[in-house]
Amino acid sequence: MTAPSLPLVPLPASVTLTDAAPYRPADPDDLHLTVTVDASTGGPESSSLQVTERGIRIMAADPAGAFYARQTLAQLETDGVYPAVEIQDAPRFRYRGVMLDVARHFQPVETVRAYIDHAASLKFNHLHLHLTDDQGWRIALDSRPELTEKASGTSALGDPGGYYAQADWTAILDHAASRHMTVVPEIDVPGHTHAVGVAYPGLVADPVISDHILETAEAFGGGIPTRGFPYTGFAVGFSSLKHDDPAVDAFLADVFGELAAITPGPYLHIGGDECLGTDPADYAAFVEKATAIVAAAGKIPVAWHEAGAVAGIHPSTVGQYWNFVQPQEGQDAPARAFATRGGLILSPADVAYLDMKFDALSPLGLVWAKGVTTLRDAYDWEPTAILDGVGEQQILGIEAPLWSETARDLGDLEQLAFPRIGAIAEIAWSPAAAHDWDSFAARIAGLVPRWRSAGIRIP
């Protein structure tokens, strides 16, 4: 449907190239461009864009729609010339997210700002920040200053750490809002909490030392986790908050309560994944407690899909599915349970995790999901075909997480994310009927040189 000469990613809902003469503005910084925002013209984030010889007209349903039409426009332009087109555009899914893990490797505000710009240019509208994990606590909370004072100094691989002071947090929120992105902060409980124990050794259980810990230490370094001391390895699932301890309840109330107060968006993510160090009954009690606190604090809880098995989870909770396009044994049932709660965000690790290796020889990235995840892997999947019982009506949206075991800085993040982030953008935004690998591959090929000249590092 689209000439490959137009490098549009994600593909808009409808693109009509005309034979008319293109628009050649005399001054590239002074376009004949009219933008009208009128809610009666379509659904949320929708727009129409018309380029004629005489100039450009954007009609959008809301400011986000106008912003996305401008992103389309930027992709249309070549050497100062805009082809004559008529484009109708609207997103398939209302939640389109990217996630940065700033816990395993801390990323400064300017890196987060740059990643927001990258994601927004591809019409993503949510930035999920994984703010805490075994390797560090990354957000300053007035109620618990010890967390950043004592547990933010290091990152994975022994790299330096860091944290967002309140002014940093405000800067991130402001920049995200300016790009029509909603920030979704995550405090991961009850597992992934070794760093909590660096600040408060009394709140956590002793690490569960398994073969996985020993093998991971051998393969990647980082040592064996010890309660009260920073951990810089890659192992998962060994840490847990203590159960049935009033001091832990007070901790949960403090951190989720304060986080709710400083978060303008509707969602707070409570984690809940890979709690191998937590007894299942204790895990259920934690999930119930954490989602109840978040709901009572005026937010919609989000949790990784394992939490779906907990019958008493708050029914407004949104589930985030991280298992595979073909669910492994036992992973589908808890995820499906969100179909009748707040719905699902789909992030299948074998296609949507941007931290998977794109190339077997690169030192960047991990391989646990499917070895190498190619651009085609990232593109060729259909959200409604993954979980029985989870169709359009149950899917809130799509998210591309980027975990940072191996990603030290913006260059690493860019090399892992690009070009695969374009595939997830198209899955999240474009109509299912327009899905076509050959078309996508040609359009991405047209974008890569533009990304490179904008300074984005692409493998």
Next chain:
Amino acid sequence: MTAPSLPLVPLPASVTLTDAAPYRPADPDDLHLTVTVDASTGGPESSSLQVTERGIRIMAADPAGAFYARQTLAQLETDGVYPAVEIQDAPRFRYRGVMLDVARHFQPVETVRAYIDHAASLKFNHLHLHLTDDQGWRIALDSRPELTEKASGTSALGDPGGYYAQADWTAILDHAASRHMTVVPEIDVPGHTHAVGVAYPGLVADPVISDHILETAEAFGGGIPTRGFPYTGFAVGFSSLKHDDPAVDAFLADVFGELAAITPGPYLHIGGDECLGTDPADYAAFVEKATAIVAAAGKIPVAWHEAGAVAGIHPSTVGQYWNFVQPQEGQDAPARAFATRGGLILSPADVAYLDMKFDALSPLGLVWAKGVTTLRDAYDWEPTAILDGVGEQQILGIEAPLWSETARDLGDLEQLAFPRIGAIAEIAWSPAAAHDWDSFAARIAGLVPRWRSAGIRIP
């Protein structure tokens, strides 16, 4: 796509009539019927149904899907013969509701049971019960026994009242569950609360006496509302809970807390409509407070669409839109605000309110929405075309309310509901692409004699 000789309402997603011989069971009570439930076969509530000369096979994704396939099967049968068909079926929207107003005219448990059966046969899966209004309080709560002791004795038009004791409530919940329906109870606040003031005169403001009250009293009787005394008229918008009163806060906490504890489903409806007797700032504070209490009590709040204007409403709240297919001035913006919260249930009054007159000469029904609402009016609308910014991704589902100013008993409810309830069932269940008035009219015409012989009163 479907031969009119098959009276299937709502139309399944795909129906293939074959030339093969039909199935003629020797004993109508002993079918050769195999039912398999296998989650891998499709989405929630989906099924396939195959009839051959040798018998019937149902393959369903879940027990609800098997139940709905049985409803299809019942519509297929004529004189003990089942035509040879292949049917694939799955719902368009996940929330498909009917509402009974048991406040203006109380309805006993057996009437609610019968209405559940009617609705479930048309593949509705939620029963919204409007349990409280100016005319009466209909559910016994241990925390507030005065509500039913003092404020449940009368109905509109001076008819007798009533209420559901806890055993009645359990009976309704059980019967609904047996028909795969989730009960959504509504306690309407801060307006529609004159009955609260009959039990607790100190909790409510004095009625706001307007021309509307006087005109309604003249047209329909029921007198002028007086604080502390039962009201049996049809007027709306005159009552309000008091603002900024700790006794009212305690009341809200008691009733929503206890209701949450005795309700198995995820939703609690807080009303919030037509609060003409409440100052707008006070109204906002009420909506914030009520939705926060419901969320903290472990439920997803639902509110009528006016509440969408309240910025501080709990973000998990689902909005129920009751204005028109062409929204009146100012009604669309608050409804649209739910697009980025819990989504919307659409109940446009001019097409989906089953209490509107079906016939200008009948004493049953009201006319305020569009005069007479015909079967064709009830059928010919598209949910995604009503509110800008509210498409498939924002619509949780569809609901057909039945307010009971003029409906005294099951016969009245049936005459108002049938056959229009079939139109709303099809809007909620069937694919948009299958929408066709001629086909629908023929199929409904095939069902009407069956409904009549089942004892349903149809005009």
